[in-house]
Amino acid sequence: MSNFNRRNLMPKMISILFALTIWMYVMSEINPRITTNEQNIPIVFENIEEVRQMGLVVKGNEDYTIRVRLSGRRDAVQRVSRDEIKATADLLGYRAGVNNIPIEVSVPNDVEVDFSPKFIRVELEEIVSKQKPINIVVEGTPRKGHVLGKITYEPTVVWVEGPESLVNAVEVVEATIKLAEEFQNITTEIPLRPLNSRGEEVQNVWLETNRVVVTLPIDQLKTVEVNPLVEVTGATGYEVSSIAVNPSTVTIRGQQEILDTIEYIETEAIVINNVSENITRSVGLKLPEGVTVVEPETVDIVIAVEAIVEEIFEITRDDVVFNNVASGLRVDRSEMPEVLQVKILANETVLQAVDIKDIKIIVDMGGLDENQYTIEPVVDLPFLVQRRARQIELIPKTINVRLIRE
Template sequence: MSNFNQKNLMPKIFAIFFALTIWVYVMSEINPRITKDEQNIPVEFLNAEEMLQSGLAIKGETDHTIRVRIVGRRDEVQRITRGQIRATADILGFRPGINNIPVEVTVPGEVEVDWNPRFIRVELEEIISKQKPVNVVIEGAPRRGYTLGELQHEPTVVWVEGAESLVNSVEVVEATIKLSEEFQNINTSYSLRPLNSRKEEVPNVRLQTTHVNVNLPIDQLKTVDINPIVEVTAAEGYEINNISVEPSTVTIRGQQEIVDTVENIDTEAIAINNISENISRRVSLNLPEGIAVVDSTEVNLAITVDSLVEEIFDIARDNINFKNLAPGLRIDTNDIPNELQVRILANETVLEAVNSDNINIIIDMEGLEENQYTVEPVVEVPFLIERRAKEIQLIPKSVNIRVISENS
């Protein structure tokens, strides 16, 4: 039996060698060993929550990455996706300060793995909490004809928790409202962001309150006239020439349903008696409830007075205008003075526009028959003079006339 096995030994050795040769060829040509590099594989920190509970937090950036090299047969290597590569760093047990934390990498399959760096530099700090002010920034503008009211927000401060240096770098916790042609009140909440002095967001800190509730009224604008409420009398020998306010209009603001009902704004009521010179003073506006002004709540009130001057104009008897005399009758004017006088009391500006030519004396003869009468003539002057003159008086006030027949 042993002779038989010895006789077949060499063929068996050659068969095994041939099989090995074929296997090496197949593995080297069809499924060779390859190397694949994956860059920027993120490092996951283990036990971070446990460290937070013990009062420590990572200072600075936590986005650490490494390079991973995978070596193995092509079919094994190619089956490994980037998402299956897990890099971890366990920070449990490390103390405050700068620590070199070892990195571990796991991948599936029968492959060799190498990575760089093997350690990452992490600084741990004690966790603190501080209150920081809340600021609300408004960008943009409301619709034309509207303006922003007084902004209110809650809370006004929030607690910021994290590594000491990071919390100390937070200057303000901020929310941003972006406006675009709004015309209705804003009452909603906005996300908060912790910002440093350069308005950069501070990472790796926690806000006790992540949103701020905002109430932002949007008021309607309207320009209305100002109505001066003044009781004023002039001293003897003077007259009130003009009462005015500057500015004469005011832009008001308020909720639309209130603004729509306002047509003008009164000043505060004042009374001034016996003035003989121009007066200028500041007076307040009497604003309805719910109405505010864009600019000042006071205006300049100006009262101007003019001194009165008396002037007498002579009107010849022949210039009297007798109207509506009945046919067949005539007037005997011998009892009328040769000249009548018209006394006008007014300021100098008014009197400069008056002369005898624009003064008419009229006697209306309507219904008068033959007889002797005492009548009161009417003095007619241009409308503006009549309106602005303090007093117009005819001297004498009445005259005697006789109505007789033309045949007499």
């Protein structure tokens, strides 16, 4: 070494030591080492799709996190944002069950990293598929005077796929349709929700289809009379006094275009012979296609019969009415019976309605002159008695009368 170099060695070493001291001072005072902690850094699972293709999935919906400690020079540490801290766990290669999976953490810049925990316990569960029934819930009501028809929907079942425990928790797959006084048929597509036994939606399962097509007929209501189809004959000495239906009207339901054509509903036809007492028969209704009855599905046909009896009413000859007697003539009743009898054959109800004051024996003398005549009088009775009586007979049928000058 030359004398020159030897003479400058000491100053050089002093300069280097001085520079190093200055650098250490600057680094310690101006850019010192620091340590920061970041809590709840989320762990991202790697190869989750590959694991899913192998028929496995992470059980539950737990959010896995770790605590990360960053150490280094202040400027380097402060340049690291929370989003730049990447924590990952590789699921590839693990089997169904509980697994301890190591965690890897990466950050940018020249920063030392420590984290806790180093491993996480992850349970992998097999993916299964099961068919579950679809249930349709109808909320609300149709317009007044209308009722819901039979609901149909497609599909009626759906495949549910996911972790075995979650799929097993699905009790039913449900869809809700809401009504607001609709009066026309509804066809709509509504979303499906997988529900557990408590009615809560089960998350993290997949449905084969997320929607269901629902058809909901809305029927009209109409009240119509019941027309009995019955053929009844009374036994000897009896007659049918009335045939009634109970109830006399029923409420039917169906599509409006069908109900508009219906004025009444007939019963099933029945034949009953030789009836000697009141009877009640339950019969069904003849409903057109597409029509149902709200209630009841059957009606009672009430048949009343009464015994046929005979009653004789006596009318004096003075109460016989002679009409249209010519002027200047009068009727000589001396050859007439003192009492004429009116025999009525009818049931008891009819006879109870007969009042002797309502019975008229009438003789029409129109066009007759002075002379003696044999005439057949007419018995006049109230219309209902006349119509319902089996027989009305005057005894005697004819009378002898004479027209004489006054």
